[in-house]
Amino acid sequence: MYQSPRGTRDVLPEDAAVWRYVEERAAAEARRFGYGEIRTPTFEDAGLFLRGVGAGTDIVEKEIYRFQDKGGSDLALRPEATASVVRAYLEHGLASRPQPVKLYSLLSVFRYDRPQAGRYREFRQFNVEAIGDADPLADAEVVAILWRFLEGLGLRNLTVFLNSIGDAVCRPGFIRALVAHYEPRKAEICPDCSRRLDTNPLRLLDCKNARCQPIADAAPRTVDYLCPDCQRHFDALRGYLQAMELPYELTPRLVRGLDYYTRTVFEVVPPTAGAQSTLGGGGRYDGLAEQLGGKPTPGVGFAAGLDRIILNLEEQGCPLPAPDAPDVFFAPLGDEAKRQAAALADRVRRQGAAALVGMGDRSMKARLRQAAASGARWAVIVGEDELREEVATVKDLRDGEQQRVPFDELPGRLAAAASEAAS
Ligand code: AMP
Numbered sequence: 001m002y003q004s005p006r007g008t009r010d011v012l013p014e015d016a017a018v019w020r021y022v023e024e025r026a027a028a029e030a031r032r033f034g035y036g037e038i039r040t041p042t043f044e045d046a047g048l049f050l051r052g053v054g055a056g057t058d059i060v061e062k063e064i065y066r067f068q069d070k071g072g073s074d075l076a077l078r079p080e081a082t083a084s085v086v087r088a089y090l091e092h093g094l095a096s097r098p099q100p101v102k103l104y105s106l107l108s109v110f111r112y113d114r115p116q117a118g119r120y121r122e123f124r125q126f127n128v129e130a131i132g133d134a135d136p137l138a139d140a141e142v143v144a145i146l147w148r149f150l151e152g153l154g155l156r157n158l159t160v161f162l163n164s165i166g167d168a169v170c171r172p173g174f175i176r177a178l179v180a181h182y183e184p185r186k187a188e189i190c191p192d193c194s195r196r197l198d199t200n201p202l203r204l205l206d207c208k209n210a211r212c213q214p215i216a217d218a219a220p221r222t223v224d225y226l227c228p229d230c231q232r233h234f235d236a237l238r239g240y241l242q243a244m245e246l247p248y249e250l251t252p253r254l255v256r257g258l259d260y261y262t263r264t265v266f267e268v269v270p271p272t273a274g275a276q277s278t279l280g281g282g283g284r285y286d287g288l289a290e291q292l293g294g295k296p297t298p299g300v301g302f303a304a305g306l307d308r309i310i311l312n313l314e315e316q317g318c319p320l321p322a323p324d325a326p327d328v329f330f331a332p333l334g335d336e337a338k339r340q341a342a343a344l345a346d347r348v349r350r351q352g353a354a355a356l357v358g359m360g361d362r363s364m365k366a367r368l369r370q371a372a373a374s375g376a377r378w379a380v381i382v383g384e385d386e387l388r389e390e391v392a393t394v395k396d397l398r399d400g401e402q403q404r405v406p407f408d409e410l411p412g413r414l415a416a417a418a419s420e421a422a423s
Pocket of ligand 1: 080111113118119120121123125277278279280281282303304305306307308
């Protein structure tokens with residue numbers, strides 16, 4: 001027997017209703033902020049991610065699904081969305097449209113990660129990018145989209161962690177101070193941090209190893225080294241967040257390790273903290289377009305993990321949609337009644353309601369059990385008497401009340417009742 005590959009999951013209909021609900025709310029929130037949907041390919045040239053995510057990152061070094069197709073192209077399943085979205089922005093000349101270009105997507109991404117609760121090899125993200133304008137209001141708006149989306153789902157006790165990591169002007173000075181802080185303590189830090197000290201010092205700050213914590217906590221803070229432009233940007237962002245009443249916590253150790261990340265970084269974390277807990281994170285990447293061969297183009301965005309968001313909705317007991325159920329279940333007895341039921345059900349559907357017809361050859365008692373199990377609001381009984389008189393018996397499965405309704409009135413009356421029940 002085959003099973004789904006490790007780190008992947010099937011979504012059955014009862015769960016698909018929850019997924020659809022969460023994705024529709026994400027899209028609606030993004031659209032309320034003026035974001036349009038973009039859909040990019042599931043795979044891209046591997047080089048896009050090597051440059052756009054960074055050759056030295058875990059995502060690219062250890063986790064990328066990279067393959068050659070039969071034509072010999074070097075391709076990779078997307079491990080994130082931003083590189084693809086910026087590629088599309090450059091490829092389609094979106095710089096000639098009003099800036100910033102605001103884009104959202106709902107997509108599956110792929111990472112060869114060690115699977116556990118909240119960590120999968122294929123998972124879904126809600127991704128938002130504002131490209132082409134360095135205005136700190138864009139930073140504030142992407143934070144707001146993520147926050148309003150999560151809050152709107154009913155999630156509580158979330159925290160937004162916020163930091164600014166400066167830019168090409170001020171970061172070198174910060175890195176010098178950081179390295180000077182770590183050098184004398186080289187003997188005390190973990191092997192990963194020893195490596196980071198040489199290759200990517202900024203990442204020293206997000207080390208999770210216990211022995212590095214006191215050193216990282218006492219390290220210099222990026223916000224104390226911001227140049228005037230970065231300071232103004234950060235102050236303005238905080239002003240907008242305050243104006244929109246978006247709560248946040250300044251977190252000096254929050255970083256992104258690659259050079260094209262600039263200024264703003266943020267994360268949203270639920271109350272049950274842990275390595276696998278972050279619901280979403282993002283920041284500004286003013287150097288990315290250039291890294292991909294385009295003109296310098298500012299951008300800011302985030303990615304939120306929908307699998308984890310759904311886990312948290314369940315954990316926090318947030319309201320979730322009921323599983324899909326038909327409005328009407330037709331319970332025919334015998335072949336002729338089944339033909340009649342098929343015709344009537346089709347007319348009900350064409351008027352916009354959902355109708356099922358009991359299949360197989362079953363007793364009326366078994367049919368009514370099927371009707372109840374389907375979750376339908378009404379059962380329509382079509383037996384011998386009903387066929388002869390061309391009048392169906394409609395049973396309200398909530399209160400058990402029955403009515404007789406002529407066949408030709410049935411589709412219209414059921415569709416109207418279903419639409420009233422839904423509103
Ligand atoms: P990242 O693109 O790494 O910043 O991740 C953005 C969000 O995607 C995270 O905050 C998580 O919610 C989610 N995420 C990252 N990796 C995984 C994974 N392996 N499985 C499920 N969700 C993930």
